[in-house]
Amino acid sequence: MAGAEKPMFAMDGNDVPFEPGQTILQAALAAGRYVPHLCFHPEFKPHGSCKLCTVKINGRTVASCTTLAKQGDEVESETPEIQDLRRNLVQFLFVEGNHFCPSCEKSGSCMLQAVAYDLGVMAEHFSPFFPSRPIDASHPDVLLDFNRCILCELCIRASAEVDGKNVFALSGRGAKKHLIVNAESGRLADTRLAVEDKAMDVCPVGVILRKRRGFQVPIGERKYDQHPIREVAVGKATARHASGKPSPQGPSKEGA
Amino acid sequence: MTAIDPAPVTRRPRVATAWLGGCSGCHMSFLDMDERLIELAGKIDLVYSPIADVKVFPADVDVTLVEGAVTNDENEHAARTIRRNSRFVVSFGDCATAGNVTAMRNRFTREELLQLAYVDLARGEIPTIPNDTTLAKLLVRARPLHEFVPVDAFLHGCPPSADEIWLAVSALVEGRKLELPAAYQRYG
Structure with a gap:
């Protein structure tokens, strides 16, 4: 070359x-x-x-x-x-989950939110599903809020390919497809996930969060706020x- | 912000604000316009608002800002009246735009919700679920305003900032296109 x-x-x-x-x-x-x-x-x-x-x-x-x-x-x-087309895809992602930005620790650092700003998404347009997706707070250091999952599989890939732990997986088909924790109990506490894992740092939205770190960076001073x-x-x-x-x-x- | 032009207003603009299923935070932010409210008051007639003592939504309104999601039958009725009587309807804040905090109750049934609020968490009183026939009935789910009536523009934020409201209202009452700088598009 x-x-x-x-x-x-x-x-x-x-x-x-x-x-x-x-x-x-x-x-x-x-x-x-x-x-x-x-x-x-x-x-x-x-x-x-x-x-x-x-x-x-x-x-x-x-x-x-x-x-x-x-x-x-x-x-x-x-x-x-x-x-x-892209705007529609983002709107689909918003209506399929529960994306309540004001109460989300990822607000301002969230790629979904930032991409929606970039594309000028003014409203969700489609009927929101408002699915019921209980959170998993079982792990001592990590909170999982499935409401925000957009099925990018980055946590699955990171946990399998980098951490070698296979903590996450997808289950279900079509509109029922959802993120699960790969443990017999289904609880994050029963996995080997640790805060140092790569899987902790790849979520583009606010599903995988470190506990006791909320609002360390104030709203308005976060990555995509800046x-x-x-x-x-x-x-x-x-x-x-x-x-x-x-x-x-x-x-x-x-x-x- | 939106491609839709507000109707040209040739007389003193008739402006309304409405409070549906929200916390009134958007209206607090409206009041945060502070001394600019005086300037605004000189330009418009505020014909209906939680801060104006008017009981019935009037006819022939030019611009209406609607705070809150549509969460009960009274909200739904109000939304339809507002749409019928307003030339330009703005979803005012994240609840009107997306359901937001008001829609967080959607994962519970209405029965679970009322039980929780009025019985399980009641203290020092005889727990009763209010059932007076004059009370508004909860819809199955709280939903954004545009699920019920067409909406012409959206103001984001929980709440939208006073600056954003000022820019938007100024543009609309002067008949200008509502185009806010990108920095004002912030959810939450």
């Missing part, structure tokens, strides 16, 4: 360089172009479940987190059509790539 011109695709009319093997989403983030996403995490294999990163390539809608970048692709991302998610996500991507992984040499937008 040395000296060779980097391959490029076009996103909304802008050239985006990529390394062979990178997905559209990875390349876009590395180049400082935000694509809304929830189940994608830079440290994990793309999952492709939330579909929020959907883009249109040569007329086909695909999840950009699982689609490899190709030279010359014409990618539509922030078109009114795609943004409307910076819109489209800036945070891009900064994060470049910082991560700088430390270890093959660098996609995209221009850093940090401080730009």
Whole structure:
């Protein structure tokens, strides 16, 4: 590759360089172009479940987190059509769970909330399900509030792949699919989950919370209170790539 | 904020605020506009509000801010009257917009709820579930305002800030499009 011109695709009319093997989403983030996403995490294999990163390539809608970048692709991302689709997906997630922002410890650091701000979601639009999902406060150090789960499976992946503990799993099908604790009793206290686990730090919403830490950072001073998610996500991507992984040499937008 | 233009108002705007299933926090925030209320009072007629002693929602209202979710039959009736009589209806705060705190009761049945509130947690009195026929009846679930009537705009926050309310109300009574800076879109 040395000296060779980097391959490029076009996103909304802008050239985006990529390394062979990178997905559209990875390349876009590395180049400082935000694509809304929830189940994608830079440290994990793309999952492709939330579909929020959907883009249109040569007329086909695909999840950009699982689609490899190709030279010359014409990618539509922030078109009114795609943004409307994304807005609907976020509204679906809101109505399927119980997302009471004022009483949520994750408010201000919540990706679902931040993505909804980014997309300008003014209301849920669809009829809320108001499901009954009791919390699990059995663990001495961790609170689980299933009301907020968006089924991204990041905790499942982190617990299985990094922690080697398999604490979480999904159960049920379709609209009844839900997060469960992988213990015979179903209680978090009967697992080996520890506060140091990777699974503690990947939840994009407010399901997995450390006890006795509520409001340590005041509302209004939290991550997405300070910076819109489209800036945070891009900064994060470049910082991560700088430390270890093959660098996609995209221009850093940090401080730009 | 929304693509819908408020109806052009050629006379002194008739403004109303209504309090459905909410804690009145949004109205407290309305009062937090402080001295700007004096300026506002010079521009509008407040024709109906919890802070104005008017018993019946009037006809021919230009802008109505509605606080709270629709949680009982009286709220539902009020929502329909407000919609019929208002040109521009604003969901005022997170309860009207999404159910929010008022909707937290939705995981219980009404019977469980009344039992808990008026019997199980009652102290020092003869526990009785109020059943006077003049009292509003709880709906099966508390729901957002737009589930009952079309809503023209949404103000977020629990409560929306006084600054946000000021910007929104100023725009609407002057017949301007309601477009708030992104920083004002905050749930909770």
